[in-house]
Amino acid sequence: MISVEEARARILAALAATPAETVPLPAGWGRVLAQPVQARLDQPPADVSAMDGYAVRAAEAVAGASLAVIGTAPAGHPFPGEVGPGEAVRIFTGGFVPPGADAILLQEDAEASPGRVQVQETVRPGRWIRRRGLDFAAGEAVLPTGRRLTARDIGLAAAANVPWLAVHRAPRIGILATGDEIALPGDPIPPGGIVSSNAHALAALIRAGGGDPLVLPIAPDDSQAIAAAATAARACDLLVTTGGASVGDHDLVQSALGPQGFTLDFWKIAMRPGKPLIWGRLGATPVLGLPGNPVSALVCSVLFLLPALERLSGLPGAPPRTIRALAGAPLPENDRRFDHLRARLEPGPEGVPVATPFPVQDSSMMKTLARADALILRAPGAAALPEGASIEVIPLGDLGI
Amino acid sequence: MISVEEARARILAALAATPAETVPLPAGWGRVLAQPVQARLDQPPADVSAMDGYAVRAAEAVAGASLAVIGTAPAGHPFPGEVGPGEAVRIFTGGFVPPGADAILLQEDAEASPGRVQVQETVRPGRWIRRRGLDFAAGEAVLPTGRRLTARDIGLAAAANVPWLAVHRAPRIGILATGDEIALPGDPIPPGGIVSSNAHALAALIRAGGGDPLVLPIAPDDSQAIAAAATAARACDLLVTTGGASVGDHDLVQSALGPQGFTLDFWKIAMRPGKPLIWGRLGATPVLGLPGNPVSALVCSVLFLLPALERLSGLPGAPPRTIRALAGAPLPENDRRFDHLRARLEPGPEGVPVATPFPVQDSSMMKTLARADALILRAPGAAALPEGASIEVIPLGDLGI
The missing domain is CATH 2.40.340.10 (MoeA, C-terminal, domain IV)
Known part of the structure; x- marks a missing residue:
């Protein structure tokens, strides 16, 4: 019997990230970057006002001064001219600071009259101006390779003007429940049989872990049926089986999969629930053989399958968070x-x-x-x-x- | 200005859970039950062995006794007869305990010889037997209405032999970004404009919260365009707008949506970032107007949109977990x-x-x-x-x- 830590380390060591694919920005949520996201522009794209007020020349904007308001600069509509001596431009949050201006007079510190504004509080140069590139600069890697993208990251990539992302393909995980005695919910239950709960619980867990589950038809306890189903799973990044992992069954899975090129790494872990666990490889496809007991299968999945999914998805693959x-x-x-x-x-x-x-x-x-x-x-x-x-x-x- | 708590309470009070739909079991993951899941069978379906060993009559299975092994009872293949005096049946974990037997002799406490088994350790009546219905009984509500289904719950519903679930429909959330100055990533950026990051960040957040986002085309700052887009969103359970919520814009959204039947509840919250926030109703559709600033929009979404999604999904709608x-x-x-x-x-x-x-x-x-x-x-x-x-x-x- 090997320890939980050693088993996880051996599983992770045998796995590599899936190759990259290009997806449109909205499909990147929850996926892991295979290439960094580089900003395609400065953000903000120019010096902009952080507040509603007036773009002014700081040297003139002293308490009591009166300035001519020569235009407006709302967000998205830059003022086409320049702020000259004795002049101001009405500006709103996000509006580009016009050439000539070097400070913002807050609207609550100003007294407006038709065509003019009176300064009530002396401004400080540069005050309330967000400098071009304050958030990020063109060319900057705003999101690194290996990051699982959150909703905030999707917003950041959008702000960086990046419509396509290179992410690792969602790992395709084949799920093979084995056993003569199991039936899917609603299907006829054989005498002495029970309803199969593993396949769809695992499919949900795989979805939760960012994988793409492929539920294979239940394989009876029969070498040929198991081998045929395993063959069907060769296109998967990982094959997960349930059942057929305990003492007596061990030989069955070995004898069924052996001729298909199955090689066993280990099959017994010093843990509870869930001792019997198969880890090996069927040709190029890694195989995780979970116990048939649903509680054991799910606990083993939390400990081993979720980290495996992380590794396949492009992350290092950490033990479950505690x-x-x-x-x-x-x-x-x-x-x-x-x-x-x-x-x-x-x-x-x-x-x-x-x-x-x-x-x-x-x-x-x-x-x-x-x-x-x-x-x-x-x-x-x-x-x-x-x-x-x-x-x-x-x-x-x-x-x- | 109203408080964050009051704003959230007013938002939640205005929302109700979406109606139920029937989905196949695997589609139930992450959804909220609109009807309880009732077990359709006992689990286990009969008294079963918890271990590999021998089904015996406890009164006879004392250390030193020798019993005739008259058959086997692996999981899924019940022994068709009865265990009589001086008899035992080879049994495996999950196998049905045959009539006549009332205890399990563990295989490590037994010495097998052809056709016979010798008891090494006296057994206790009932030991290592899982009673019929130990996990749940037919008719029992194993999952209550109002529960958001985990992967484990999907497994439990499957074990209860339930192939279809009644869950609340995933809330359809329309997303309307407004502004003359914004463009989608990769699209031509108007002079003085910026790239729109809100719509797709919100779409990802809505997906994370279990909703179904509908991203509407960007609406220019123009009453008619806003009104047309809002009309397109009438089929939504909630319309989220971004931009058009600050002091000057307030009138624009009001004047654009007013003729469409918009009624405002409140629009200013004592919080940072994100003070300007619109909450109202467009005909029958609730409207959440987020600030145009992406940081404010996302923080407001964590505080108000996620709880709103919970309420629409069939949960009470709690403040974000702290x-x-x-x-x-x-x-x-x-x-x-x-x-x-x-x-x-x-x-x-x-x-x-x-x-x-x-x-x-x-x-x-x-x-x-x-x-x-x-x-x-x-x-x-x-x-x-x-x-x-x-x-x-x-x-x-x-x-x-």
Whole structure:
């Protein structure tokens, strides 16, 4: 058995970012840049006013002075002339500061009369002027390669006058649920069978992680059917299987996939829930074999599939984000397997949440997993902790997972 | 001027959830349930084994006993007979416990020989059996109305044998950028003009919030063009405009939309960045008029548009989630406007992050906003705080915003 950290490191080491594609700006949201976004213009494109007021010559705009208003400069409509001695131009936020002017007289510091304005407060040179290029300059890389684009980034790229983006292709993830006994919801359930919940939970998780899920038809526990479905997944960046990963099944998957060029890296991880996990490669396609148990499959996906999706998407691929919490109940000493306790999160003192494990942690209970707000991390051999101890948890749900 | 809280309350009070639609299970991810999901079966569907081993009669399975193995019960393939006196059935995790058996002998506590098994450890009645309905029972509401569905919830609904879901329709949000001076990225920029960044940043934010954005062509500052575009948006659940909300423009939007049936609720909020904000109704369609300044537009969207999207999606519509942080720099006393300082978040002591405001908070700087990890909340009249003080921040980026 290998550790969770080693398993994740081996998975990440075997994966590379998908190649780049060109997408229109709006399709870039949530994708990872494969090339930097370089500004195509200065922003602001000229010296502009930060306020509504008058563009003036600072040397003249002293309290009590009266200036001739020779025109207006609203945003988008520059004044076509120059501000000469004794003159001012009515200006609005974002309006270009006309040549000759070097300061803004605020409208609340001015007294307007027809064709003229009287200065009530002496202005300071340069005051209330946003300099050309204050936000960014043409040629500047405003967004670096490797960044996952937020809504704000899309706005920044637009402001930089960039209509197309080079981003990593969304990773295409094949999902293969195996088992004679499983049926899709609403389909006839074979005698002794259960409804398959893994494929569509995983598809949603893959979407949440920025991937493009491809749900393959359920493969019966039969070498040929598994091999055929696996072949269909060769166009994928990663094939995820569920079921067929435990002790007895291990040979089945090996014997089914072996002739197709499957090579196994490891298959047992010192963790709970979710010990049996296959990692290998089918020809060129990496294969992640998750347990058939839905709770185990989802916990393993949070720990391994989401980081794998990040790596395929163009990011380094980090362990799931954790936060500090206070234990809402005493925690027993842990054995040698890394444990992930399904827990409720509630607001606690000083902004630190309280994480309380559900009393029954049976790995067959999907309802408990769905109601959990977090997974409490219990490292191998972790000592018993009293209620209120500081613990580390993976918050769930933040990303729709 | 009204407060941020009052503005949000008035916006939420004017909105109602969209009507329900039926979607296939995989399309339910991220949507809000309009009807509960009721389990259509018991889970597990029968008493099943929690481990690999032997289904036995507990009274006989004492250390040293030898039992005849009369068949196997792997998951999905129930043993067709009964376990009689002196008998055992080989069973695997998830296999149905055959009639007659009332306990599981773990495989590591057993010594197998051809056709027989010897008990090494006395079993306890009921041990390692998951009872029928342990996770949920047929008829039970496993997911309530009003829940936004996670990947785990999709798995739970699948396990409950529910292939279709009744969810609130994704809110359709029209986006209308106004202004003579703006052009889309890559389009010719008029003299003195700037590139429009609001429409596509907002479209991404709306997608992040679960909405369905409809980007309308840019409307010049001209009553007729604004009115025509607004008419085109009547099929929307909400129309968002940008620009045309500041002092002088206020009359333009009013005069353009007034004849179309526009009624104004309020338009000035005591906040920074983003004071001018229009809230009203165009016929039956609510209208949120954001400032034209992209930083103000995005901050206002976090504070008002995301909660509005939640309400339209079927949730109550809460203020943006905040976390506690430590001030990374001294904060000056605040004036009467609620301030939202763009800040960097870094890991801090005891898991509490440190939020450091950027030194320049100019509301024209998109690059600063894009690089911010959080907005520091500074309530009206907030006292000056030293470095290290406990503050409240809105984390950005978590949801792709």
